[in-house]
Each structure stands twice: as C-alpha cells, then as structure tokens.
Amino acid sequence: MTAGAELDVSPPEVSVRIGARSGAILALASLAGLLLFAWPLLVPSPTGWAETQGAPVVFAALVPVIVVIVLSQLSDGGMDTRTLALLGVLTAINAALRPALGAGTAGIEFMFVLLILAGRAFGPGFGFVLGATSMATSALFTAGVGPWLPFQMLAAGWVGLGAGLLPGKARGRATVGHLAMLVGYGIAAAYLYGAIMNLWSWPTLTGIATADYGGPAGGLDYVPGAPWLDNLRRFGLYTLLTSTAGWDTGRAVSTSIGLVVLGRPILDVLHRAARRARLS
Amino acid sequence: MVHRTVDRASTIGLGEGSDEGSAPRRRENLLARPRPPKVAAVSSAVASVRSGWAVYRLPRSLHPVAWWLWALGIMTAASLTTNPLVEGLLLAAATFVVVSRRDDGPWARSFRLYAILGAAVFVVRILYRIVFGGGDGDHVLFTLPRIPLPSVVAGVRLLGPVSLESILYGAYDGLQLGTIIVVVGAANSLASPRRLLRSLPAALYEIGTVLVVAVTVFPQLAESAARVARARRLRQSSAQARSWRERSRLVRGLVVPVLADALDSAISLAASMDARGFGRAPAGSxxxxxxxxxxxxxxxxxxxxxxxxxxxxxxxxxxxxxxxxxxxxxxxxxxxxxxxxxxxxxxGHGVRRSRYRPDRWLLPELLTVACGFAPVAAVAAVGAGPDAAALSPAILPTLDIPTLPLPLLVAAVVALLPSAITPPAPVATSEATA
Amino acid sequence: MITLDGVTVRYADSPVAVLDDVTLHIPEGDLALVAGQTGSGKSTLLGCLTNLVPRFTGGHRTGRVVLDGTDITSAAPRELADLIGYVGQNPLAGFVTDTVESELAFGMEQLGVDPSRMRVRVEEVLDLLGITDLRRRALRTLSGGQQQRVAIASVLTARPRVLVLDEPTSALDPVAAEDVVSLLSRLVHDLGLTVVMAEHRMERVVEFCDRVILVSRGSVRSGEPREMLSVSPVAPPLVELGRRSGWSPLPLTIRDGRRTARAERTAWREHPPVLGTLAAATGEGLVADGVVVSYGSLVAVRGATLTAGAGLVTALVGRNGCGKSSLLWAVQGSGSRKAGRITIDGMPAVPGDVALVPQTASDVLYLPTVAEELALADADADRSAGSAGRILDELVDGVERDQHPRDLSEGQKLALVLAVQLVREPRVVLLDEPTRGLDYAGKAALTRILRGQADAGRTVVIATHDAEFVAATCDRVVVMAEGEIVDDGPARDIITSSAMLATQCARVYAPVELLTVAEVLTARAAS
Missing domain, CATH: 1.10.287 (Helix Hairpins)
Known part of the structure; x- marks a missing residue:
C-alpha cells in the first residue's frame, strides 16, 4: 500500500489554442479571405475581367472551403469539452441576440458585445471560432444560410479574433481604460464589419457595369478594371448611402452601449464560469 | 410488464462489460431492414419489382447532402443564365419539390422566409435601377424629377428618366439572384440542418458538436430568460425612475443571471460529455x-x-x-x-467514432443529385450550340424577347422529378418537433 | 469493485483538503448511498470515482483508485466511459443532443460502437427502462422523472459496470422519485450493476441500499446501513426516531418501525397522547379569490381560491406541474393572472406587500458580492444602510459579505433572497420549493426562519412536496391538483389522512396522529 500516484491538474482553462501551424494557416487564410472580399478593387484591367465574369460565383464557392479548412485546423488535435460546451452555449446566446431578420447583410445588433467580450476573456482562437459558429447558428434560425454566410462567418471570426489580440491582460477586474479600449474596438469593428460585408455585396446587389450594358457611367455600380481609387470612391458612396447612417451606426451604437453597461459584469461571469472547479 | 422487461434484461447481460455474446448478434438480424420476401422474388418478377418499389417508397428522409447537391446543381445553372424564362422554371421546380417533399420539422417552415428574401432582392434591384439613373435605352417609360447632387458625388445620377431597358436589366439580374436564394431556401427546408451536421466529416466533428449544442441550448435560453425576467420583477426598485442608471440595472439584472445560468449548465454539460467518452477517439498521429x-x-x-x-x-x-x-x-x-x-x-484520420442510424446513400439520393445537375448540362449544351444567345437575352443595344430552347425546358422538368421519384418524407410525431 | 486508497483532494482555490486520506471499498453489485451534510465532499467523492476530480475540475489528488483490479488513478474520465456511467445533478444540463434516441446513442458513438450493434443496444435499453414510448420525444419536453430515466439510459448504453449518480431524486416529486429509486434497485438486482449515489433525501433510498458511505468534513466511513446510520450526523426521521428510542436493530423501513413500535402504538391508541394545540391565525391574512392562470390554451390554475391566515405557515402541496408555482406567482403579482382578486387582511394587495422566493433563488441575484446585493436592497426599499444585512444575520449566521452570491450554499442563497425582500417589510412571504438541495440541518434552519416570520405576524405560504418539512413547519395544508384546490385543512388532519403526504412517523404510529420525531418524544415524556 504505497501512496500511489499523484495527480496535479492545473485549474481548467478555456481557450482554442492557436499553435504555429494553425496560426500560419489562420494568417494565410485571412489574407486569402481579404482578397476574396476586396477583389473588386484589385481587378487591374477590364480585359482580364471580360473572360472571368463568373468571379463572384466562384469566390462564393471558395470561401466555404477556406472557412472549413481553418475551422478544422483550429480544432485539430481535439478541443476540450469545457471549451466546446462554452462555445456551444455562447453561440446559442449570440444567435438569440441577433435580430430575427438578420439575413443577408443586415445589421447585427448586440451580438458583437458578447463576441468581443468572449474573445477578450478566452483568447483570439476562441473568438474566431465563436464568431464563425455564431453566424452559422443564427443563419440556421433566421433563414440566413446562403452564399453570404461563409463571408459573414469569416468577418465575424475576425471580429472575435481581433478582440482576443488586443493588448492588456485579460484576467482580473476590467479597468476603465480597458473598457474604453473595448468600446473603441467595438465601434471600429462595427463599421469595418459593415464595410467589408458591403464590399462583398456591392457588385452583387448593384450589378456590375460591363461592356454589354454601359450603365450610368458614374453610378454606384462596380466598374471592373477602373482605377481602384475610382472604385473605392464609388464603393464609399454606396456604403455611405446604404448602410453607414442606418445599420452600421446602429450596430456601433448598440455595441458600445452594450459594452459600457454589461462589459464588466459579463467579463466577471465569463471568468467565473471558465474557472469553476467544483462539480455541482 | 415489469416482469417481462426484467427477464429480458437478465438475458442481455448488461453490465457484463463490452463482450458481445451471440444473443445480441442474432437479434441484430431480426432488426435488419425489411427485405422483399424471397419466395416472391422467385415466383414472380412482377411481384419482386412491386415489392422493391414498395421498399423504395417507404417514407424516409433523403440524405441531406443529396438535397444540397441537387440545389447546388440548380443554383449553378441559374447563375449561368439570365434568361428570365429559365430562371422562372427553375424557381417553380424548386418550389414544387419543397412543397411535396419537406417534412414537418421546424426548418421546413423557413422556406417562406427565403421566398420573401428572394422577392425583396428582386424588388431592390429594380428600385436601384430607378433611383440611380435608369435612363439607358430608347424605351423611356416615365421620367422622375432629377435631383441635383453636389460635385463631390459627381457622376451619380439620382432619379431622372426611367427606361424599360434599365428596369429589365435590374429584373433579369434580380430574378437570377432571387432564384439562387430561393433554391438555397429549398435545400434548407428539405434537409434539416441538424441532420446535415451529422454528416460532417470527422475533421469538423468538434465544430459540428458546438453547433449541435447551440441548437439544443437555444430553446432553453428563452425559458431561462422568461424565468429570470419574471423573477427580476420581485426586486424592482420602489422608485420607478426611468433613469439611465435604472435602465442599465434592469438589463444587467436580466442578462447576468441568464448568462451565468447558461454558462453553469455548459460546465455541467462538459462534465457529462467528458464522462460519456467525448473526444475519446484518438486525435491522430x-x-x-x-x-x-x-x-x-x-x-x-x-x-x-x-x-x-x-x-x-x-x-x-x-x-x-x-x-x-x-x-x-x-x-x-x-x-x-x-x-x-x-x-x-x-x-479526421484515425478517428474511431461511429454514427447511430447514419443517413444512407441509396438510389433515390443518386437520382436526386442527377436531376439537380440536369439543368447544368442543358445550359452547357445550349451554350455550346447555335442557341447560345438565348442564355443571356440582349437588352442593349437591341431589346430581344427571351426564348426558351427545348433542352432547357426538359432540364427544368427533370429538376422537378425528385418530387415524384424520391420516397416521401416521414411523418414525425408532434412531440419530436415541439 | 471500486477501491479508493488513501485519496486526498485539494482544489486549486483553497488549501483545505476536501477529502483527506480516504480509503474505501465498494463491493460489486452494491447499491451504495453516499450521505453527509452539504459541503462535506459528497460530490467530490463521486467525482473521484469517475476521475472528473481532478481531471475535469483541476486540483491536486493523491492516492490510488482501483476499479475491479485495474488501477484507473490516472485515466482520463473519457477512458472510463464504458466502465463507469455518471449522471449529474441536473439531467437536462447533461444532455448533448435533443431527442431521446440520439441521446441514448451519443455515448456509443464516442466509443465507436458498430452502428448495427448500437441500434440493438438502444432498443434493449429503451425496453429495460420502460421508456420505449419516449424514443422520439424532445428531451426538453419530458417531465423531471422521465428526464432522469433517460439520463440513466443514456449512460447504460455504453454498458458500464458502475453507475454513479449525484442526487438523482432531489428535484423530483415523491412518485417520480420512487420510480427512479426502484429502477436503480432493479438494475442492481437484475444486472449486478454497482450503483453509487449521493442523496439528501435519504428516506427515499435507505431501505434499498446495501451500504452507506458517510462523508463528514473530508473523512469517509462506510459500512452496513444500520451500523452507519446509528452514528450518522444526517439521518431520515425514522432512523432518528429509532436512535432516540434506543431501538435495536435500527428500523429502516416503515414495516420494521411499525413492528418495533407496536406496543407503544397500542398504548397510545387507547390513551391518545396530548398533542400541542394548533397555532391560531392572528389575522385574516392572504385571500386569493378565484385565481385563473393560463398560458395559451394551457390552463395552469383553474379558479383556485387560496386562503392563508396571518401568523401561520401554510403549505401548498401537489405533484410537479399541478399549478403550485403559477398560483404563487399570480398571487405575488409578477406572474400572469387572467382573473382573481388578491387581498391581504381585507385590503387589496399593493406591490411590495408580497415577497416571493423563486424556485431558482439565484435568478434574483446578479451582483458580484453579497454586500452589493444587500446595499442595493436597502437603497431600493429606502431603508438605512445595513437593514437588509441585519435581517440576513437574523436568518443565518456567517454569510461572508464579500462572497459571490452564486458561491453560497443553497440555504444561504435562500436566506439572502429572503433578506433582500424582507427589508421592504412585506406582509406575505411565499416560497416556491425552498427545500430542494437542502440537507436535514438546512431544512431545520429554514423551519426556524419561517416559524420566526410567522410569529412576527406574517403570512407564510410554501409550495413543496416535502412531507417531512411540511409536518415540521406548517400549520395548514392546501392540496392542489390539476390547477384546482382539492383539499384544505389543518396540517395534522391532511397529513395523517393522506397516503402520499404522510411522514415516516405518521406511518409508523398510524392511526395515532403523530407527525414528527419531536412530537413522539414529547408524547412519550407526557405519558
């Protein structure tokens, strides 16, 4: 009868680890994703375009592949059950927070609050996965599954990822400065998310001015091969007219109010749950 | 009743560890799926075909991936043409299949939302043409007062004359986009996402489980929120001040307990998953x-x-x-x-997980996918032939009337076939979907 | 079957050992009951059997755990899934999928059981547990007892040799609890399964168990039920009575008790003992007249009229789902009410008159410390700082002000929720299922608190199905069924005349109307 084995297990930790491999893939995939979002600004000449008019359709098929690869690599090697269950529950809450008709590119209201706070509390990998799964789940509930979904998953993943990458320590009581930083990030994320989703929908929703159809030469349409600044100007106007005053600002305001009012208590609750050791 | 189950229990040797005796094996055979009786097969080919058909037609849910591939084929065809007649036919085919083959799960009802969304996109594209200058072409329908804009936005034309051509341009594109959205909706309501999640490759098992958990927890959140909202009223401040502070407190009193509750149950869930062997399959070398x-x-x-x-x-x-x-x-x-x-x-290599009652891939699945890709083949054939122009009817400089080449008509009918050749959807009990 | 050898557990957040050098052996085929006061380490002990402690919870553990000759000390919980089945306190929280059938299959999928064999096992277990008719049901729509059975079924499909359950009946009404306990007993007898369960409501289990494991402040003793119960700090009323009476052997079943007490009973039948007089109402108290509550087409309360006198404690009893909660919430005013009039001492009730402690007490708490909750209560009620704190101290001792409310014990949480509402000086106090998760000491403390409130002239109404608690605490009993009030009378009359509500003492001494151990002892002293 010896003392036997000794088990010393450190307190539970909730995170989706980003290792060297998955980190590299996440970085490359983000770059690729950015390209797939921003391609309208990168077409160098109308000639190349003429033969590849199917680009938006092809890209809509490529993004899911990239999202799937990144997610499979982030979860490779097994996710521990605590992380997985918390991801599941937070995903459900996020899906519930998204307004019923959030289909397409419409606004996400309070979803960013929890996404940013969870990314902050549990790190960039967790934030990325939570953003992606939240979008997927809310799409299941709101008839939002469509070509836009993988783009939304990627963009929301970036929002969570960014929250996890912000400087400062994530543990302990959040200071005022810390909260202010989160609010600033929330506002930036709200507008950038809106802009990048608009960039995706812009050529699709307005139509593309092509040789067949001249279109109003100076309209808001995307003109392939035009100087990128020119297209950027058109896009800027488009997004200003369609989204900035409405959805994007609404999202920025609701996100910052949510972070101010609920930031600290929610962070407390998240930390507590993650560390809860005893079985009830 | 109790005695019978007890007897049965004592014969199956539960608790005897993982060794499988011969008794369970014999029972497996009894439970295997019904096969046409052998006698009938020998005696008459007709009877055999009939019973084969009966088995084929047994109500069941088609493999969800089959519906998605079917939809993918139709979407591809729709994206390769702007011909409104073809789009209209594909739209009708998808709608008809949904109506005849969806089950009564909650997702089946989402088709309406997609239809609304598709219609909205169609309308938006036409409105866009009207608002931002739709004057190209000869057939001006009406003229709206043009609104002058500052020079910063030089080139943007607001309102002004509206021509048939620009409206048609918006309508063709809008119909194409709307069709794609509706076909996505068709796939969504024909294949329950929950069952689709079960077909995910092993590499996505964890992410799939996150989604399964989310979908399962979702309705509990509503209950929890209702409970907390009711409890919160017990402590409402006597000063019913509607101040900023008071409001933020109300929100906090609702959000914090609901969130804490949900996270607590997440931890219980994690413990339960751990104890039930989740993640036991080796992660691969x-x-x-x-x-x-x-x-x-x-x-x-x-x-x-x-x-x-x-x-x-x-x-x-x-x-x-x-x-x-x-x-x-x-x-x-x-x-x-x-x-x-x-x-x-x-x-997913080396993962030793298994699936309970996996969706099977049989003849109807294969046929459904083939039907979905028939329009793609037809569009490709027409595109390579003399009627290629019919795929994208010209608007400018001359306004062509869209025509419908025969292969495309046939293909649309083929796309519709799954509504007849697949087994009907099972009738679920109302409790299962409650 | 299972042997713990010198097991010591410390959690990361505290230097105190939760289990201290525990050595324990549970033979194969035993139904073992783990008993002990709240916080004594029962859950931790169960966690050690499944290795969730410390593998899942974190912490430091020394000593060895041996299962059937195999050292499983360092095995991960998931490696034990086909050896040890674990059912947590709240079955609903442990469900991964959404329908009964898929939940039964989940564990086997993880183990990589062949699909055709999986199908067979699901059918077998559905039959074995008598839940075949539930197979396609959504888990959320099941009743508590059904959920518990499905939870047990879902671990049985992996064919474990040991079943570990944490408080499997604490949330169930007596009938459902009896079902679950007899099911477990059947599994032990027919399949030779080894079952280890923790349970506060020992009276429900004690007659079926082969072994009692006492956990007290980190140390563990185990042995024959009679032997252990004679020294246990927690014991069901019948055992308590036997111990106080010096009966040997200690009665564990009502039948044993009746046999032992036969002489005394006969004597008291001829010369009935003098019982304490019934407390009289000091005022009209609460009158809820013709209350109707309905949710859509579902009628929860069907024109019930509830009266509860001031200065009395009234019990509202009935099976789960009979409308007790809905009635309480409607009376309080926060829940929906389609019809009905609420008066208190003849005056229409105004907000603040009625306090209510909800079933999940923590629903009301959302601040990070006890002190902040108390301060907020003072501010809300416009009372001087410290008022709620003084009330809390009167109710229970030693609640640390800087603790997180969710870290409090169930009893402390109840007291805190009560305190933050009592500061408004309500005239009526309602409690919805307050005894859930309380051990015997906790219940005794709650009885003292509620009697105190009644003595202060308040009207107290408790919805519960805990017969022993009703007998010890309440003056009147109102019985509800299907949204209607079907009986109403003095506690003694109702309890002694009901088969389901009768306490253990009442059953032992029937037809002599004695309800609690204390009453029996008083009667003895008088005669």
Missing amino acids: RRHRVMAALTAFASVGCLMVFAYDLVSGTLPSVALGSVVTVHLRDALLVAGVLAALLSIRLS
Whole structure:
C-alpha cells in the first residue's frame, strides 16, 4: 500500500489554442479571405475581367472551403469539452441576440458585445471560432444560410479574433481604460464589419457595369478594371448611402452601449464560469 | 410488464462489460431492414419489382447532402443564365419539390422566409435601377424629377428618366439572384440542418458538436430568460425612475443571471460529455496532423493565387507536349481543391467514432443529385450550340424577347422529378418537433 | 469493485483538503448511498470515482483508485466511459443532443460502437427502462422523472459496470422519485450493476441500499446501513426516531418501525397522547379569490381560491406541474393572472406587500458580492444602510459579505433572497420549493426562519412536496391538483389522512396522529 500516484491538474482553462501551424494557416487564410472580399478593387484591367465574369460565383464557392479548412485546423488535435460546451452555449446566446431578420447583410445588433467580450476573456482562437459558429447558428434560425454566410462567418471570426489580440491582460477586474479600449474596438469593428460585408455585396446587389450594358457611367455600380481609387470612391458612396447612417451606426451604437453597461459584469461571469472547479 | 422487461434484461447481460455474446448478434438480424420476401422474388418478377418499389417508397428522409447537391446543381445553372424564362422554371421546380417533399420539422417552415428574401432582392434591384439613373435605352417609360447632387458625388445620377431597358436589366439580374436564394431556401427546408451536421466529416466533428449544442441550448435560453425576467420583477426598485442608471440595472439584472445560468449548465454539460467518452477517439498521429496542416496551407495558398489570377489574369498557359495545354490557373484550382479534401481527410484520420442510424446513400439520393445537375448540362449544351444567345437575352443595344430552347425546358422538368421519384418524407410525431 | 486508497483532494482555490486520506471499498453489485451534510465532499467523492476530480475540475489528488483490479488513478474520465456511467445533478444540463434516441446513442458513438450493434443496444435499453414510448420525444419536453430515466439510459448504453449518480431524486416529486429509486434497485438486482449515489433525501433510498458511505468534513466511513446510520450526523426521521428510542436493530423501513413500535402504538391508541394545540391565525391574512392562470390554451390554475391566515405557515402541496408555482406567482403579482382578486387582511394587495422566493433563488441575484446585493436592497426599499444585512444575520449566521452570491450554499442563497425582500417589510412571504438541495440541518434552519416570520405576524405560504418539512413547519395544508384546490385543512388532519403526504412517523404510529420525531418524544415524556 504505497501512496500511489499523484495527480496535479492545473485549474481548467478555456481557450482554442492557436499553435504555429494553425496560426500560419489562420494568417494565410485571412489574407486569402481579404482578397476574396476586396477583389473588386484589385481587378487591374477590364480585359482580364471580360473572360472571368463568373468571379463572384466562384469566390462564393471558395470561401466555404477556406472557412472549413481553418475551422478544422483550429480544432485539430481535439478541443476540450469545457471549451466546446462554452462555445456551444455562447453561440446559442449570440444567435438569440441577433435580430430575427438578420439575413443577408443586415445589421447585427448586440451580438458583437458578447463576441468581443468572449474573445477578450478566452483568447483570439476562441473568438474566431465563436464568431464563425455564431453566424452559422443564427443563419440556421433566421433563414440566413446562403452564399453570404461563409463571408459573414469569416468577418465575424475576425471580429472575435481581433478582440482576443488586443493588448492588456485579460484576467482580473476590467479597468476603465480597458473598457474604453473595448468600446473603441467595438465601434471600429462595427463599421469595418459593415464595410467589408458591403464590399462583398456591392457588385452583387448593384450589378456590375460591363461592356454589354454601359450603365450610368458614374453610378454606384462596380466598374471592373477602373482605377481602384475610382472604385473605392464609388464603393464609399454606396456604403455611405446604404448602410453607414442606418445599420452600421446602429450596430456601433448598440455595441458600445452594450459594452459600457454589461462589459464588466459579463467579463466577471465569463471568468467565473471558465474557472469553476467544483462539480455541482 | 415489469416482469417481462426484467427477464429480458437478465438475458442481455448488461453490465457484463463490452463482450458481445451471440444473443445480441442474432437479434441484430431480426432488426435488419425489411427485405422483399424471397419466395416472391422467385415466383414472380412482377411481384419482386412491386415489392422493391414498395421498399423504395417507404417514407424516409433523403440524405441531406443529396438535397444540397441537387440545389447546388440548380443554383449553378441559374447563375449561368439570365434568361428570365429559365430562371422562372427553375424557381417553380424548386418550389414544387419543397412543397411535396419537406417534412414537418421546424426548418421546413423557413422556406417562406427565403421566398420573401428572394422577392425583396428582386424588388431592390429594380428600385436601384430607378433611383440611380435608369435612363439607358430608347424605351423611356416615365421620367422622375432629377435631383441635383453636389460635385463631390459627381457622376451619380439620382432619379431622372426611367427606361424599360434599365428596369429589365435590374429584373433579369434580380430574378437570377432571387432564384439562387430561393433554391438555397429549398435545400434548407428539405434537409434539416441538424441532420446535415451529422454528416460532417470527422475533421469538423468538434465544430459540428458546438453547433449541435447551440441548437439544443437555444430553446432553453428563452425559458431561462422568461424565468429570470419574471423573477427580476420581485426586486424592482420602489422608485420607478426611468433613469439611465435604472435602465442599465434592469438589463444587467436580466442578462447576468441568464448568462451565468447558461454558462453553469455548459460546465455541467462538459462534465457529462467528458464522462460519456467525448473526444475519446484518438486525435491522430503527429505525422498525420503535420501533413494535414501542410496540405491545408498548400490548399489555401493555391486557392488564393487562383483567386487573384481570376480577377487579374496574369498567369500564362503551359503547354504540356504538343497537344495538351494547361492553364496554370485551372491547375491551381484543381490542386487547391484536392489539397483541401486531402487535408480534411488527414485531420479526421484515425478517428474511431461511429454514427447511430447514419443517413444512407441509396438510389433515390443518386437520382436526386442527377436531376439537380440536369439543368447544368442543358445550359452547357445550349451554350455550346447555335442557341447560345438565348442564355443571356440582349437588352442593349437591341431589346430581344427571351426564348426558351427545348433542352432547357426538359432540364427544368427533370429538376422537378425528385418530387415524384424520391420516397416521401416521414411523418414525425408532434412531440419530436415541439 | 471500486477501491479508493488513501485519496486526498485539494482544489486549486483553497488549501483545505476536501477529502483527506480516504480509503474505501465498494463491493460489486452494491447499491451504495453516499450521505453527509452539504459541503462535506459528497460530490467530490463521486467525482473521484469517475476521475472528473481532478481531471475535469483541476486540483491536486493523491492516492490510488482501483476499479475491479485495474488501477484507473490516472485515466482520463473519457477512458472510463464504458466502465463507469455518471449522471449529474441536473439531467437536462447533461444532455448533448435533443431527442431521446440520439441521446441514448451519443455515448456509443464516442466509443465507436458498430452502428448495427448500437441500434440493438438502444432498443434493449429503451425496453429495460420502460421508456420505449419516449424514443422520439424532445428531451426538453419530458417531465423531471422521465428526464432522469433517460439520463440513466443514456449512460447504460455504453454498458458500464458502475453507475454513479449525484442526487438523482432531489428535484423530483415523491412518485417520480420512487420510480427512479426502484429502477436503480432493479438494475442492481437484475444486472449486478454497482450503483453509487449521493442523496439528501435519504428516506427515499435507505431501505434499498446495501451500504452507506458517510462523508463528514473530508473523512469517509462506510459500512452496513444500520451500523452507519446509528452514528450518522444526517439521518431520515425514522432512523432518528429509532436512535432516540434506543431501538435495536435500527428500523429502516416503515414495516420494521411499525413492528418495533407496536406496543407503544397500542398504548397510545387507547390513551391518545396530548398533542400541542394548533397555532391560531392572528389575522385574516392572504385571500386569493378565484385565481385563473393560463398560458395559451394551457390552463395552469383553474379558479383556485387560496386562503392563508396571518401568523401561520401554510403549505401548498401537489405533484410537479399541478399549478403550485403559477398560483404563487399570480398571487405575488409578477406572474400572469387572467382573473382573481388578491387581498391581504381585507385590503387589496399593493406591490411590495408580497415577497416571493423563486424556485431558482439565484435568478434574483446578479451582483458580484453579497454586500452589493444587500446595499442595493436597502437603497431600493429606502431603508438605512445595513437593514437588509441585519435581517440576513437574523436568518443565518456567517454569510461572508464579500462572497459571490452564486458561491453560497443553497440555504444561504435562500436566506439572502429572503433578506433582500424582507427589508421592504412585506406582509406575505411565499416560497416556491425552498427545500430542494437542502440537507436535514438546512431544512431545520429554514423551519426556524419561517416559524420566526410567522410569529412576527406574517403570512407564510410554501409550495413543496416535502412531507417531512411540511409536518415540521406548517400549520395548514392546501392540496392542489390539476390547477384546482382539492383539499384544505389543518396540517395534522391532511397529513395523517393522506397516503402520499404522510411522514415516516405518521406511518409508523398510524392511526395515532403523530407527525414528527419531536412530537413522539414529547408524547412519550407526557405519558
């Protein structure tokens, strides 16, 4: 009868680890994703375009592949059950927070609050996965599954990822400065998310001015091969007219109010749950 | 009653560890799916066909992936043409299949939302043409007062004359986009996402489980929120001040307990999953994981270069020998997709998990997918033939009336066939979907 | 079957050992009951059997755990899934999928059981547990007892040799609890399964168990039920009575008790003992007249009229789902009410008159410390700082002000929720299922608190199905069924005349109307 084995297990930790491999893939995939979002600004000449008019359709098929690869690599090697269950529950809450008709590119209201706070509390990998799964789940509930979904998953993943990458320590009581930083990030994320989703929908929703159809030469349409600044100007106007005053600002305001009012208590609750050791 | 179950229990040897005696094996055979009786098969070919058909027609849910592939085929065809007649036919075919083959699950009802969304996109595209200058072409329908804009936005035309051509341009595109959305909706309501999640490859098992948990927890959240909202009223401040502070407190009193509750139950769930063997399947060897990561990297790299080249067109074609010329871009696409498949396969390598009552892939699934891709074949055939112009009826400079080549009509009818040749959806009990 | 050898557990957040050098052996085929006061380490002990402690919870553990000759000390919980089945306190929280059938299959899927064999096992277990008719049901729509049975079924499909359950009946009404306990007993007898369960409501289990494991402040003793119960700090009323009476052997079943007490009973039948007089109402108290509550087409309360006198404690009893909660919430005013008039001492009730402690007490708490909750209560009620704190101290001792409310014990949480509402000086106090998760000491403390409130002239109404608690605490009993009030009378009359509500003492001494151990002892002293 010896003392036997000794088990010393450190307190539970909730995170989706980003290792060297998955980190590299996440970085490359983000770059690729950015390209797939921003391609309208990168077409160098109308000639190349003429033969590849199917680009938006092809890209809509490529993004899911990239999202799937990144997610499979982030979860490779097994996710521990605590992380997985918390991801599941937070995903459900996020899906519930998204307004019923959030289909397409419409606004996400309070979803960013929890996404940013969870990314902050549990790190960039967790934030990325939570953003992606939240979008997927809310799409299941709101008839939002469509070509836009993988783009939304990627963009929301970036929002969570960014929250996890912000400087400062994530543990302990959040200071005022810390909260202010989160609010600033929330506002930036709200507008950038809106802009990048608009960039995706812009050529699709307005139509593309092509040789067949001249279109109003100076309209808001995307003109392939035009100087990128020119297209950027058109896009800027488009997004200003369609989204900035409405959805994007609404999202920025609701996100910052949510972070101010609920930031600290929610962070407390998240930390507590993650560390809860005893079985009830 | 109790005695019977007890007797049965004592024969099955539960609690005897994992050894499987011969008794369970015999029972497995009894429970195997019904087969046509042998006697009938021998005696009469007609009877055999009839009973085969009866088995084929047994109500069941089609493999969810079959519906998605069917929809993917129709979407591809829809994206390759702007002919409103073809779009209309495909739209009608998809709608008809949904009506005849969806089950009574909660997702089946989402089709209406997609239809609304599709209609909205159609309307928006036409409105867009009207608002931002729709004056191209000869057939001006009406003229709206043009609103002058400051010089910063030079070139943007607001309102003004509206021509039939620009409205048609918006309508063709809008119908195409709307059709795609409605077909996505068809796939959504025919294939329950929950069952689709069960068909995910092993590499995505964890992510799939996150989604399953989310979908399961979702209704509990509403109950929890209602309970807390009711309890919160017990402590309302006597001063019913509607101040900023008071309001933020109300929100906090609702959000914090609901969130804390949900997270607590998440921890219980995690413990239960741990104790029930979740993640027990080995994660694959280090070598496999490194290989999976490398192929993933290669895949994303290839696809990225492919995408860039698609819009910029800088990569050359390479001649292989004298006959075959390969465009480097296409090679990148193929390599990227293959590497992606390989990576996903490698990530799931060695996983020893199994599936309870897996969705089976039988003849109806195959036929359904084939029906979905018939329109793609028809569009490709028409595009290569003399009627190619029918795929995208011209608007400018001359306004053509859309025509419908016969192959496209036939293809649309074929796309409709799954509504008849697939087994009907099972009738679920009302409790299961409650 | 299972042997713990010198097991010591410390959690990361505290230097105190939760289990201290525990050595324990549970033979194969035993139904073992783990008993002990709240916080004594029962859950931790169960966690050690499944290795969730410390593998899942974190912490430091020394000593060895041996299962059937195999050292499983360092095995991960998931490696034990086909050896040890674990059912947590709240079955609903442990469900991964959404329908009964898929939940039964989940564990086997993880183990990689062949699909055709999986199908067979699901059918077998559905039959074995008598839940075949539930197979396609959504888990959420099941009743508590059904959920518990499905939870047990879902671990049985992996064919474990040991079943570990944490408080499997604490949330169930007596009938459902009896079902679950007899099911477990059947599994032990027919399949030779080894079952280890923790349970506060020992009276429900004690007659079926082969072994009692006492956990007290980190140390563990185990042995024959009679032997252990004679020294246990927690014991069901019948055992308590036997111990106080010096009966040997200690009665564990009502039948044993009746046999032992036969002489005394006969004597008291001829010369009935003098019982304490019934407390009289000091005022009209609460009158809820013709209350109707309905949710859509579902009618929860069907024109019930509830009266509860001031200065009395009234019990509202009935099976789960009979409308008790809905009635309480409607009376309080926060829940929906389609019809009905609420008066208190003849005056229409105004907000603040009625306090209510909800079933999940923590629903009301959302601040990070006890002190902040108390300060907020003072501010809300416009009372001087410290008022709620003084009330809390009167109710229970030693609630640390800087603790997180969710870290309090169930009893402390109840007291805190009560305190933050009592500061408004309500005239009526309602409690919805307050005894859930309380051990015997906790219940005794709650009885003292509620009697104190009644003595202060308040009207107290408790919805519960805990017969022993009703007998010890309440003056009147109102019985509800299907949204209607079907009986109403003095506690003694109702309890002694009901088969389901009768306490253990009442059953032992029937037809002599004695309800609690204390009453029996008083009667003895008088005669």
